[in-house]
Amino acid sequence: MTLDNILEEIKKAKTIVILTHETPDGDAIGSSLAMKIAVEELGKKADVIIPKYSRIFSFLPGANEIKEDSSLKKYDLAISVDCADLKRLAKGEEYFETAKTKIEIDHHSINTMFGDYNFVNPVAPACCEILIGMFEYFGIEITQELGTCIITGIITDTGGFQYSGVTAETFEFAAELLQKGVNISNVYTRVLSTKTKANFELSRLASNRMEFLEDGKVTFTYINLEDEKKAGAEEGDHEGLVDIGRNIEGVEVSIFIREKEGANGYKVSLRSKEYVNVADVCLMLGGGGHIRAAGCFLQGTVEEVKQKILEEIKKVLK
Ligand code: 5GP
Ligand code: MN
Secondary structure, eight states, X not given: OHHHHHHHHHHHOSSEEEEEBSSOOHHHHHHHHHHHHHHHHTTOOOEEBOSOOOGGGTTSXXXXXXXXXXXXOOOSEEXXXXXXXXXXXXXXXXXXXXXXXXXXXXXXXXXXXXSSEEEEOTTOSOHHHHHHHHHHHHTOOOOHHHHHHHHHHHHHHTTTTTSTTOOHHHHHHHXXXXXXXXXXXXXXXXXXXOOOHHHHHHHHHHHHTOEEEGGGTEEEEEEOHHHHHHHTOOTTTTTTHHHHHHTSTTOOEEEXXXXXXXXXXXXXXXXXXXXXXXXXXXXXXXXXXXXXXXXXXXXXXXXXXXXXXXXXXXXXXX
């Protein structure tokens, strides 16, 4: 069984690196740090390499040990968490591809199975939720620190337990973590309710520019590099802007695009409410993701990118 192989590989490896997707969210960072703690509980050490992440996650246990890079160029074992595709893995070419053994743990519905061992559960609402079951199988005790990392991923990837992927098990896990002393209320406030000033300024811009299309079933908005500069935006300050449109009555799909530096194009974020499979829409555009949250990159101007996305969305809108 894959889990036995994963445990064996961790026990065998002398050097271990943990990686996750670029522009990491709470699930990406929570999963990486949880994996690091788990590896340590198994008596091993691991480097977590994440080149850039939002400072709202710097309170997490182990965040101060996150590395931007490493002097070690070939690890025995590389573990990728919360990433569907080698192309999206930050430092993937440098540290994943070169590792002797490659493990991938993920929950995206479209996954390229790029590891030697792939532990993928597309119905798990967060990668962190997969990790709980895995750690229990390994006999690792879920401590308060480990639980804090895990609940961060669950809270951010479920929008605070609101998305349809949440199951009774998710609440059971949360109850278990609460019993272990994990301060869920504190994590919730830090990672979901607190906005940076720059994020607020960007949301004001994104709201002002919001367009309602296709009889109000689709919203579109954008931010460019100049906006981010003016707002003094840092890594992660665009998070949540795509939700503004989705949360409006009657909207099925929210489109948010953000200019990508030096790439002549825009990073696209899509969210849907009830029936449009945005992972499929993004797959058609060269990206991927989950049924209700997906993304891709498109070259062109704001208007060109908007038209390309709309063309695909119109095919699936009722
Ligand atoms: P976000 O809109 O928050 O950047 O991403 C939403 C979801 O879609 C995330 O689960 C993310 O991993 C996935 N996603 C975003 N952009 C891409 C992309 O370019 N390719 C793939 N395969 N998935 C993406
Ligand atoms: Mn995730």
